[in-house]
Amino acid sequence: xxxxxxxIALMEQDRTLDRAIKTLDELPEKQAILKLxxxxxxxxxxxxxxxxxxxxxxxxxxxxxxEVATVQAKIDAEQAKVLSGRVTDPKELQNLTREIDxxxxxxxxxxxxxxxxxxxxxxxxxxVARIEATLAEGRAREASLIEEFKAHGGEMQTxxxxxxxGREAMAARFDPRLLARYERLRETKxxxxxxxxxxxxxxxxxxxxxxxxxxxLLAGPEVGECPNCKRMIIVRPEGx
Ligand SMILES: [Zn+2]
Numbered sequence: 001x002x003x004x005x006x007x008i009a010l011m012e013q014d015r016t017l018d019r020a021i022k023t024l025d026e027l028p029e030k031q032a033i034l035k036l037x038x039x040x041x042x043x044x045x046x047x048x049x050x051x052x053x054x055x056x057x058x059x060x061x062x063x064x065x066x067e068v069a070t071v072q073a074k075i076d077a078e079q080a081k082v083l084s085g086r087v088t089d090p091k092e093l094q095n096l097t098r099e100i101d102x103x104x105x106x107x108x109x110x111x112x113x114x115x116x117x118x119x120x121x122x123x124x125x126x127x128v129a130r131i132e133a134t135l136a137e138g139r140a141r142e143a144s145l146i147e148e149f150k151a152h153g154g155e156m157q158t159x160x161x162x163x164x165x166g167r168e169a170m171a172a173r174f175d176p177r178l179l180a181r182y183e184r185l186r187e188t189k190x191x192x193x194x195x196x197x198x199x200x201x202x203x204x205x206x207x208x209x210x211x212x213x214x215x216x217l218l219a220g221p222e223v224g225e226c227p228n229c230k231r232m233i234i235v236r237p238e239g240x
Pocket of ligand 1: 016055195202203205206207211226228229231
């Protein structure tokens with residue numbers, strides 16, 4: 001094999017390898033996993049908010065229940081005074097009765113508020129349960145996608161390893177300086193280090209090389225340099 005043929009073979013191997021790596025990266029399962037994880041993270045955020053809401057609603061219910069109990073204790077105390085018989089002054093008794101009535105009204109109002117808060121807490125609890133069910137579903141889906149990715153991607157990873165081994169074997173046969181030049185160009189020229197002179201055209205940059213420079217290339221070595229893109233250019237003998 002000539003240097004030019006070796007360069008073309010290496011370039012083709014690299015192209016196949018790059019394509020395989022790209023295909024693995026773009027596997028629908030992988031994309032689906034990434035998308036699903038993004039969505040799950042969003043749902044986690046919503047779940048956190050719903051849990052915080054439920055916590056504060058429960059705290060408000062507890063506070064309302066405390067207030068009801070406090071008012072009830074006051075009512076009990078006032079009623080005990082009335083029942084004790086120690087209060088004999090009619091005016092004072094009337095005041096006590098009025099106080100008890102007012103406390104009872106206050107208690108009714110507080111109990112209504114407590115019920116409203118309990119409804120909110122219950123709605124919050126149902127919301128949290130719904131979100132958690134969605135999360136559980138999403139995580140199960142993620143697990144099955146990971147299994148699919150392992151099965152599908154596993155074959156491709158084996159293929160990529162095989163291509164890499166083949167590439168290394170090829171590279172080992174190269175003149176180290178030529179290989180270094182190839183690698184450098186691959187890095188700086190978006191993965192394509194070599195063009196082929198096709199008529200007056202560089203196959204890498206698709207630019208027509210002026211006739212004079214073309215003559216120079218044709219008269220020169222098999223591995224030249226494209227005057228336009230500065231990649232290596234393989235100059236084949238006419239008719240090959
Ligand atoms: Zn070129």
